Every structure is written in C-alpha cells, then in structure tokens.
Amino acid sequence: MIIEGKEYRTIWFENNVVKIIDQTKLPHQFIIKDLKTVNDAINAIKVMEVRGAPLIGATAAYGLVLAIIENNDQSFLKKSAENLISSRPTAINLKWAVDRMMNKLSGVNSEKIFEIALNEAKEICEEDIKFCLNIGLNGLKIIEEIYNKKKDTVNILTHCNAGWLATINWGTATSPIYHAHKKGIPVHVWADETRPRNQGANLTSYELNEEGIKNTIIADNTGGILMQRGEVDMCIVGTDRTLSNGDVCNKVGTYLKALAANDNNVPFYVALPSSTIDWSIKDHKDIPIEERNSHELSHVEGLDEKGNIKKIQIYPKKSKSKNLAFDVTPAKYVTGLITEKGVCEASEKGLKELFK
Numbered sequence: 001m002i003i004e005g006k007e008y009r010t011i012w013f014e015n016n017v018v019k020i021i022d023q024t025k026l027p028h029q030f031i032i033k034d035l036k037t038v039n040d041a042i043n044a045i046k047v048m049e050v051r052g053a054p055l056i057g058a059t060a061a062y063g064l065v066l067a068i069i070e071n072n073d074q075s076f077l078k079k080s081a082e083n084l085i086s087s088r089p090t091a092i093n094l095k096w097a098v099d100r101m102m103n104k105l106s107g108v109n110s111e112k113i114f115e116i117a118l119n120e121a122k123e124i125c126e127e128d129i130k131f132c133l134n135i136g137l138n139g140l141k142i143i144e145e146i147y148n149k150k151k152d153t154v155n156i157l158t159h160c161n162a163g164w165l166a167t168i169n170w171g172t173a174t175s176p177i178y179h180a181h182k183k184g185i186p187v188h189v190w191a192d193e194t195r196p197r198n199q200g201a202n203l204t205s206y207e208l209n210e211e212g213i214k215n216t217i218i219a220d221n222t223g224g225i226l227m228q229r230g231e232v233d234m235c236i237v238g239t240d241r242t243l244s245n246g247d248v249c250n251k252v253g254t255y256l257k258a259l260a261a262n263d264n265n266v267p268f269y270v271a272l273p274s275s276t277i278d279w280s281i282k283d284h285k286d287i288p289i290e291e292r293n294s295h296e297l298s299h300v301e302g303l304d305e306k307g308n309i310k311k312i313q314i315y316p317k318k319s320k321s322k323n324l325a326f327d328v329t330p331a332k333y334v335t336g337l338i339t340e341k342g343v344c345e346a347s348e349k350g351l352k353e354l355f356k
C-alpha cells in the first residue's frame with residue numbers, strides 16, 4: 001500500500017534485521033524501526049509498535065528468526081516461542097504463527113534451521129497478502145451489489161484498524177474498500193475513532209487518506225445515530241479471534257456497533273483470514289480478553305502547538321479506570337464472514353462449508 005506515494009509492506013527482513021513501521025508514532029511521524037533480537041519483537045508486540053492480529057502473527061514468526069540468529073539453541077527457541085505467544089493474549093494469529101513456525105523448527109539442529117525459519121516467516125507473510133487480496137475480491141461483490149441498487153456513494157462504517165497496517169498488505173476489513181475504490185465505485189468510510197488508542201483515527205483514517213479514499217472520523221458513540229439516519233450502508237470490521245460457531249472477538253466497541261446495526265437493518269460483516277479462526281474454543285467466555293494499562297485511557301498523546309508530540313493526563317488524578325481491549329459479538333448479529341475462500345454465514349455450518 002502507499003504512504004507518501006511510496007509502496008510499503010508493514011514488515012520485512014533485510015540484512016538480518018526485521019523492519020517495521022512504528023505504529024505508535026503514526027499518524028504524526030513515519031518511522032521505520034529495526035528489530036534485532038527476539039526481545040525487540042516481543043516488546044514491539046506488547047507496546048503495539050506492531051498491532052492487528054495478522055501482523056502480530058507475522059512479527060512473532062520473524063521474532064523466531066531473530067532468536068535463531070541470536071542463539072541457535074532449541075531450548076532458547078522454545079522459551080522464545082512461549083514468550084512470543086504470551087506477549088498479547090487475544091489475537092489467535094499470534095499462537096497460530098508461532099505454532100506453525102515451531103512445527104518446522106522443533107528438533108532441527110543443523111545450520112539449515114535459519115533458512116527454514118526465514119522461508120516459513122516469509123511464507124506466512126506472502127500467504128497473508130494472498131488471503132487479504134482474496135478477502136478484498138470477495139467483499140467487493142457485496143459493495144458492488146449495494147452500489148448497483150443505490151447508484152450513489154456506499155457509506156461503510158469500520159471500527160479500529162483492520163487495514164493494511166494491521167496485516168502485511170491490503171488489510172482485512174479495508175481490502176474490499178480498496179478494491180471497490182480501484183474499480184471506480186464511490187465509497188466513503190466512517191472511521192470509528194476507537195478509544196483509547198484511537199486506531200481508527202490514527203491509523204485507518206491515515207491509510208485511507210494516503211490511498212485517496214474519502215473518510216470521516218467519528219467518535220465511537222456516533223455510529224448509532226448515523227445508522228438511524230440511514231447514513232451507513234454496511235459495516236465491515238476485522239477480528240482477533242473468530243470461534244467455529246461464528247462468534248467474533250474484536251476491538252472493544254465492535255459489539256455495540258453490531259447491536260446498533262441489527263436494530264437498524266444495516267448489514268454487519270466481519271472480514272478475516274482463516275488464520276484468525278480458533279477451532280478449539282467453543283465458548284466465547286473462554287477467550288482471553290486483554291486488559292491493558294489504564295494509562296491508555298487517562299492520558300492522550302498528540303501534537304502541541306509547536307508540532308512536538310506531547311502526552312497529557314485527561315482524567316481526574318484520583319479516578320480509577322478500566323481498559324478492556326476486546327469484546328465479543330455473538331454470531332447472530334453477524335450478517336456474514338468474508339474470508340479468503342468466500343463469504344459464509346457466521347456459524348459452524350457456514351465455516352465448515354468453506355474450511356472442510
């Protein structure tokens with residue numbers, strides 16, 4: 001995807017170093033950061049220099065490549081894998097990518113291990129790009145259908161950032177939007193701000209601007225009235241973990257948008273690659289919901305009048321706050337799952353038909 005006219009991916013490997021775009025600095029600064037050790041990769045995931053389910057999976061995969069460069073020892077590799085998995089709990093892609101890497105690397109004691117690891121990490125990225133591209137083509141058909149009926153701009157609401165910054169390229173929720181735009185369909189995106197970290201404002205709006213796609217940032221609670229006024233044609237969101245019964249875990253606030261969409265007959269789609277499906281957990285109450293530092297709520301960061309990045313406290317000093325990062329939208333509120341293999345019903349039957 002394009003930033004300041006130049007084509008980028010979100011992560012790549014160069015001269016034994018993993019390169020990332022530091023997302024904590026966006027949209028005000030575009031900084032490419034080097035990850036040189038597995039601990040750098042773990043830290044980048046924890047502090048959200050990289051974030052978004054597919055991208056943290058890819059970072060973990062490259063983290064294991066860095067571990068091998070540091071110390072080619074099986075017990076170090078195993079410990080690194082465990083530490084990477086526990087760096088963020090909710091997105092299943094993290095464990096999926098580490099398990100996939102370890103299936104190839106466990107017990108390999110030859111010098112070839114580096115090459116095997118690097119190839120697998122690259123393959124995880126290439127596959128994600130292919131899957132996101134196909135999600136885009138499958139989702140495009142839905143946008144096209146709405147456009148053909150409406151013959152006017154299609155207004156799409158999205159939450160958080162399930163854009164190319166959350167994946168390797170294209171994004172999940174944004175991929176159908178990028179494809180529609182490329183095809184000449186007029187689209188406009190309502191980007192939920194997504195408190196407390198503002199991924200919608202800082203990242204989704206930023207990447208849509210760079211791609212020349214019309215968008216408007218809204219406070220998280222605005223979606224309901226826009227839907228009541230008929231100003232939202234569809235919602236598309238991403239997910240960090242979708243259960244085999246179709247329940248969708250995503251950034252906190254997604255559930256409330258799905259309820260509002262349901263009440264207003266607005267189609268509510270979830271876009272995901274198959275690496276985000278958790279086939280093992282049957283009850284959404286068993287999904288580990290990340291609780292992050294309450295400072296993310298009580299403090300905000302932005303540019304001061306001199307153009308310097310500044311953090312300020314906005315809550316009363318004595319107040320407590322609680323920062324749950326994800327919620328679960330029951331399958332009954334999901335119109336369809338847009339995957340790399342096609343669009344299906346959010347149910348065990350729907351998912352199994354696509355992923356036998």
Ligand code: MRU
Pocket residue numbers: 051052053054091159160161162163166167171172173199237238239240250251325
């Ligand atoms: O906390 P984040 O920014 O990692 O949360 C990201 C999301 O909730 C995305 O919607 C999800 O990871 C899907 S990314 C294609």
